[in-house]
Amino acid sequence: MAVQFKKETLEEFEAIAKRYPLRRAALLPALWLAQREFGWISTDAMVAVSELVGCSPMQVMEVAEFYTMYQKKKPGQYHLQVCQTISCLLNGSEEIKKVIEKKLDLKPGETTPDGKFSYQPVECLASCHTGPCMQVNDDYHENLTPQSTEKLIEELRKK
Amino acid sequence: MAEFQPQLTRRFETKDGHQLKVYLETGGYASLKNLFAKKPAEVIEEVKSSGLKGRGGAGFPAGMKWSFVPQNTGKPVYLVVNADEGEPGTFTDRFMMLYDPHLLLEGIICASYAIGCHTSYIYVRGEFLEQINRLNAAIEDAKKAGYLGKNIQGSGFDLEVYVHRGAGAYICGEETGLLESLEGKKGQPRIKPPFPAIVGAFGCPTIVNNVKTLSSVPWIIENGAAAYAAIGTKESPGTHVFGLSGHVHQTGFWEMPFGLPMMEFIEKYGKGVKGGKLKAVIPGGSSCPVLTAKECEDLTLSYESMRDHKTMFGTGCAIIMNEHTDMAKILKNLTHFYRDESCGQCTPCREGSAWEDRILKKILAGEAAAKELDLMLEIADNMEGKTICVFSSALAFPVRSFIKKFREDFEKYCKPTAVSVPEKVS
Numbered sequence: 195m196a197v198q199f200k201k202e203t204l205e206e207f208e209a210i211a212k213r214y215p216l217r218r219a220a221l222l223p224a225l226w227l228a229q230r231e232f233g234w235i236s237t238d239a240m241v242a243v244s245e246l247v248g249c250s251p252m253q254v255m256e257v258a259e260f261y262t263m264y265q266k267k268k269p270g271q272y273h274l275q276v277c278q279t280i281s282c283l284l285n286g287s288e289e290i291k292k293v294i295e296k297k298l299d300l301k302p303g304e305t306t307p308d309g310k311f312s313y314q315p316v317e318c319l320a321s322c323h324t325g326p327c328m329q330v331n332d333d334y335h336e337n338l339t340p341q342s343t344e345k346l347i348e349e350l351r352k353k
Numbered sequence: 354m355a356e357f358q359p360q361l362t363r364r365f366e367t368k369d370g371h372q373l374k375v376y377l378e379t380g381g382y383a384s385l386k387n388l389f390a391k392k393p394a395e396v397i398e399e400v401k402s403s404g405l406k407g408r409g410g411a412g413f414p415a416g417m418k419w420s421f422v423p424q425n426t427g428k429p430v431y432l433v434v435n436a437d438e439g440e441p442g443t444f445t446d447r448f449m450m451l452y453d454p455h456l457l458l459e460g461i462i463c464a465s466y467a468i469g470c471h472t473s474y475i476y477v478r479g480e481f482l483e484q485i486n487r488l489n490a491a492i493e494d495a496k497k498a499g500y501l502g503k504n505i506q507g508s509g510f511d512l513e514v515y516v517h518r519g520a521g522a523y524i525c526g527e528e529t530g531l532l533e534s535l536e537g538k539k540g541q542p543r544i545k546p547p548f549p550a551i552v553g554a555f556g557c558p559t560i561v562n563n564v565k566t567l568s569s570v571p572w573i574i575e576n577g578a579a580a581y582a583a584i585g586t587k588e589s590p591g592t593h594v595f596g597l598s599g600h601v602h603q604t605g606f607w608e609m610p611f612g613l614p615m616m617e618f619i620e621k622y623g624k625g626v627k628g629g630k631l632k633a634v635i636p637g638g639s640s641c642p643v644l645t646a647k648e649c650e651d652l653t654l655s656y657e658s659m660r661d662h663k664t665m666f667g668t669g670c671a672i673i674m675n676e677h678t679d680m681a682k683i684l685k686n687l688t689h690f691y692r693d694e695s696c697g698q699c700t701p702c703r704e705g706s707a708w709e710d711r712i713l714k715k716i717l718a719g720e721a722a723a724k725e726l727d728l729m730l731e732i733a734d735n736m737e738g739k740t741i742c743v744f745s746s747a748l749a750f751p752v753r754s755f756i757k758k759f760r761e762d763f764e765k766y767c768k769p770t771a772v773s774v775p776e777k778v779s
Contacts, residue, residue, distance in 0.1 A: 213474075213513075213515045214555075215429075215555050216536065216537075216555060218536065218537045218538075219535060219536050219537045219555070220537065221537030221538075222517070222518065222519070222520055222534065222537055223517070223518065225520070226518060226520070247537070249537075256539060257537065257538060257539055260522060260539040260540065260696075261479070261519075261520035261521050261522050261540075262520070262521035262522065263479040263480070263519075263520040263521035264520055264521075278686070279441045279639075279686065279690055280441045280442060280599075280635075280639055280672055280683060280686050280687065280690075281441065281442050281598035281599050281672055283683070283686050284598075284599040284600055284672070284674065284678070284683075285599070285600075316521075317439075317441070317523065317690050317693055317694060318439055318440070318441040318442075318443075318523075318690070319480055320438045320439060320443060320444045320446075320447050320478070320480070320481075321444055321447075322441070322442050322443065322444045322596070322598035322599075322604075322670065322672070323444055323596060323597065323598045323604035323605050323606065324604070325598065329480060332482045
């Protein structure tokens, strides 16, 4: 189903596009706007972005696929992204992953049936001194323990 | 050491240090007077003679980089700030932007004036939303107060600064990958030469500098190159924000002059190794060859000491590992990381990183003979220096150093009777 940007978003985009000498350079910002507005980057959203930026849908897809932060699948209300790279690993990220996988019965890349939680181990979040860490949507949660992770999930569940 | 004054972190403890008012009250934008009194070429000379090196990892002299920008080409010149902090073990630029965004902007003004740039982009990694918001607010405030925009502080110099948000790709920390990304493409690095200083963003001369490199510049302009060069060591002048993560009692970051012994850093600042004796240190982000505890005994936090120990200063953020660390599992973590983050452009890197990861997986599963470790070393040799960017080498370094220095950790998984079969492609 075709999707359309709101009028305000189109205006916002035009202001952003002016920052670059080439309109094509505003493709990453356009994808961010699409994700904010539609929740994720569907192929329909890619088409809308391509019309906005003035490049082919294929070029948009190529870029959207390259960058991990553009969600090509609808994420849960709370997208749990656990850092699994070296410093977090040294301080117990494996335990954190286990808690999430067990408590929510999720494997990497999956979403709970109620659409509340999705889970994705990710690479270094640049929070190495406060590992293990996890990003829930845009927020960092640091110095996690199995207990604090359980508690966090409980709190999010109630929200 | 006693008279050392923090330059980069001086406002980290100051309440609202990120706000323009507080920034100005604490000596902010004071370098601009000296800056605009000089000719651009003089500013480049000043930074050159300060000895400031690029803090992003390569350690290339900043002033020299600036001097490569050709003048009067008729094309615009761009300054692009590399704030795509993503090297595993590295986490300090994040706080530079959060606690002192105006210091970065002041550095951007200094560098832009020196290279004749009127449009600058700060490429921030996508996860750093808080930092992006802070930077955007700082840019807006600075513009209103006449520190950005047209005719900055009556100098006649114009500069616009924009924040560009990345979207989760480690390779965009590589300067030409970053420029591709800025242009709205996949972040696949470009062949050099031409170097970005000649052909960079949008086909125009471009300088790409790290956050801390630029944040170091205002102090140099304000206090002079000689004062800066007097801090730290001869080959590594100035200060840096050094980080510690992994197995230490106190992880974190501290600004200090270059030259502190690594062991003192771990003992005094990290409060010692957690969970046992020291086994290994990755000195400056995961791409640097690992060092044994013995090698760290006479190591200092400086470019030259790291070089003498056949590793790299990198980002200056060390990862500490205790004696119970299984180095085979740690290397598996890194091969997975590089396999995941390879942009896929060059065959030795795309295939090599995945192959190393598959072999190591097989070794850890107890399904390989020790000779496969030699195969891993051979693959590493074929990955180094054979690709467009240094990403491939950045995996070859840890593979080689981990296996050579901690071979017993790998051999314990190996079975002499195992028959070498091709690993399953997964």
